[in-house]
Amino acid sequence: MGHNAVQPSTLMSDFLRQCGGYAVIDGGLATELERHGADLNDPLWSAKCLISSPHLIRKVHLDYLEAGANIIISASYQATLQGFEAKGLSKEEGEALLRRSVEIACEAREMYHNIGCKVSWDATGNGEILKQRPVLVAASVGSYGAYLADGSEYSGIYGDAVTLEALKDFHRRRVQVLAESGADIIAFETIPNKLEAKAFAEILDEEDIKIPAWFSFNSKDGVNVVSGDSISECASIADSCKQVVAVGINCTPPRFIHGLIQAIGKVTTKPVLIYPNSGETYDAERKQWVQSAGVGDEDFVSYVGKWCEDGACLIGGCCRTSPNTIRAITKALSSRSSSATTIQF
Ligand SMILES: C[S+](C)CC[C@H](N)C(=O)O
Ligand SMILES: N[C@@H](CCS)C(=O)O
Numbered sequence: 001m002g003h004n005a006v007q008p009s010t011l012m013s014d015f016l017r018q019c020g021g022y023a024v025i026d027g028g029l030a031t032e033l034e035r036h037g038a039d040l041n042d043p044l045w046s047a048k049c050l051i052s053s054p055h056l057i058r059k060v061h062l063d064y065l066e067a068g069a070n071i072i073i074s075a076s077y078q079a080t081l082q083g084f085e086a087k088g089l090s091k092e093e094g095e096a097l098l099r100r101s102v103e104i105a106c107e108a109r110e111m112y113h114n115i116g117c118k119v120s121w122d123a124t125g126n127g128e129i130l131k132q133r134p135v136l137v138a139a140s141v142g143s144y145g146a147y148l149a150d151g152s153e154y155s156g157i158y159g160d161a162v163t164l165e166a167l168k169d170f171h172r173r174r175v176q177v178l179a180e181s182g183a184d185i186i187a188f189e190t191i192p193n194k195l196e197a198k199a200f201a202e203i204l205d206e207e208d209i210k211i212p213a214w215f216s217f218n219s220k221d222g223v224n225v226v227s228g229d230s231i232s233e234c235a236s237i238a239d240s241c242k243q244v245v246a247v248g249i250n251c252t253p254p255r256f257i258h259g260l261i262q263a264i265g266k267v268t269t270k271p272v273l274i275y276p277n278s279g280e281t282y283d284a285e286r287k288q289w290v291q292s293a294g295v296g297d298e299d300f301v302s303y304v305g306k307w308c309e310d311g312a313c314l315i316g317g318c319c320r321t322s323p324n325t326i327r328a329i330t331k332a333l334s335s336r337s338s339s340a341t342t343i344q345f
């Protein structure tokens with residue numbers, strides 16, 4: 001896919017058409033980093049690996065591409081200039097790490113496409129180039145609550161001192177840097193309240209951000225976003241923002257998704273994206289997931305058909321999902337997809 005300066009209005013529709021109507025988002029990045037031995041008990045959480053083990057991030061992106069992902073999300077969820085500064089890094093060093101998060105994902109895409117580029121010949125000498133699967137690189141922007149590193153993205157309660165202007169000041173430079181990093185789209189993810197959605201929309205507008213964005217909210221009851229703000233109001237903010245090309249839900253238990261897709265579909269015609277977590281609960285103090293109440297890959301994937309019927313067209317996984325989850329989603333979506341996989345010549 002192309003990089004910067006693609007018209008927001010066409011990027012997502014062109015991409016979805018190339019994918020045959022349904023696109024696969026990757027799964028939990030942090031989850032896989034941990035599975036490979038990374039210790040994320042740190043205020044930077046998954047972004048810590050940008051400093052300690054960038055090669056591991058690239059491997060995890062590659063694993064998700066091999067599992068069928070059409071969109072890989074960078075390791076910048078909890079990468080903030082303020083968080084890097086607290087580690088003693090300069091503004092320039094922090095900005096370089098933000099850019100690096102996207103470069104690592106782009107490198108993985110390039111490696112994947114180089115490995116995957118094959119020609120096959122049949123007995124009569126006719127050749128077939130196996131078409132490269134379309135892949136977008138999404139630059140993650142986590143919420144202010146993610147930066148707080150205390151699980152606040154699952155409460156969305158920041159207190160009265162955190163105003164709209166404070167949130168815009170907090171996020172502005174990071175968004176500018178990521179928008180110029182070579183990413184195809186900005187993924188504002190795990191947005192826990194209406195105020196932060198408004199802050200993101202205003203930054204996109206005020207800074208005239210040239211790449212498109214998606215807004216993805218999280219919920220713990222299937223009715224509202226985690227703060228208690230209405231999902232309809234949150235999705236309406238996304239709908240009104242011209243740079244936003246998809247709206248949805250992530251890091252939310254699978255059992256809540258059905259009703260949320262329906263609520264979002266009532267206020268926007270933009271494509272709906274869904275990448276739930278496993279349904280387990282996060283213990284922010286220990287920075288560990290509590291294993292009870294989660295669903296396995298089979299149960300997770302049993303929802304996929306229903307989510308498509310509800311109107312979702314971009315589907316993946318968030319925390320505690322893995323390449324196996326994404327492989328199963330890819331399989332489930334391929335039977336619905338209308339795309340040809342080869343170019344004949
Ligand atoms: C999406 S949560 C699991 C990310 C980690 C959290 N912000 C923390 O630092 O504990
Ligand atoms: N994309 C994030 C999680 C969002 S809740 C990560 O795994 O780094």
Ligand SMILES: [Zn+2]
Binds near residue numbers: 190251277318319
């Ligand atoms: Zn998550």
